Amino acid sequence: MILAGLTGAPASGKSTALACFEEMGWYVLDADRICHELYDEDPIRAVFRGRWGESVVLSDDGRLSRKAIADIVFSNPVEMEWLNSFLHPLIRARAIEKESAEAAGRPVIFDVPLLFETGWEKDCRWTLSVWCKPRLQRERLASRGWTEDELRRRSALHWDSGRKLEHANFGLINTGSRQMLFEQCRQLDKYMRKELN
Structure with a gap:
């Protein structure tokens, strides 16, 4: 717990x-840091590019632009709701994994x-x-x-x-x-x- x-x-x-x-x-768990880690994972990038197109890609290495994503979701409540429903369960699951693997008592x-x-x-x-x-x-x-x-x-x-x-x-x-x-x-x-x- x-x-x-x-x-x-x-x-x-x-x-x-x-x-x-x-x-x-x-032991510090940081929801924002976990979110940024998820943004760097290929399956997550693929989902975001599929939803929002290449506009969310920042550079040639395929990294996501958090600013572009923020611009999309903070101007559109439907997109914000989608993002939260997609990411929040992943962040919570990753936090639980990290806690059990790294907190060490x-x-x-x-x-x-x-x-x-x-x-x-x-x-x-x-x-x-x-x-x-x-x-x-x-x-x-x-x-x-x-x-x-x-x-x-x-x-x-x-x-x-x-x-x-x-x-x-x-x-x-x-x-x-x-x-x-x-x-x-x-x-x-x-x-x-x-x-x-």
């Missing part, structure tokens, strides 16, 4: 929290941006949500090249940060320094390990 599921809005600080848990010996934390939206919180003993102020989130996303329009389109697919926080067993409030977030993670690590024993 996955011990903890971690979620939060884009640019809320999930990666920073995961780095802290990893530093404390947790370590506690497992699964980073899933759509943890509650997909219902995957049921696979986790505890759920954690990272929250930051919306202004700070917008600043971070702007520094990554996101426009306000892109943020609105992508946010429409997520529960808002407050709702995620409300549904989580634990909240990680990322409004201060990196050290403050790390301290919250350390306290949760201590609590969860104690509960396991």
Whole structure:
């Protein structure tokens, strides 16, 4: 069983929290990373090219363009629904495989941006949500090249940060320094390990 599921809005600080848990010996599963691995597999590329044509191919080596796929699915709810129904079971199955093959007895934390939206919180003993102020989130996303329009389109697919926080067993409030977030993670690590024993 996955011990903890971690979620939060884009640019809320999930990666920073995961780095802290990893530093404390947790095995980190990352839904986005698994998705990117799947994108590199020939059968997946073939399915995508069959559905969307060569426009999803980035280069001569046949690699998929995540940007082209994002442009397609974020502008068409039918395509987004198809993509999610196709990929989510594959991501979940791959996560379970990785956990059993690689975790080696370590506690497992699964980073899933759509943890509650997909219902995957049921696979986790505890759920954690990272929250930051919306202004700070917008600043971070702007520094990554996101426009306000892109943020609105992508946010429409997520529960808002407050709702995620409300549904989580634990909240990680990322409004201060990196050290403050790390301290919250350390306290949760201590609590969860104690509960396991």
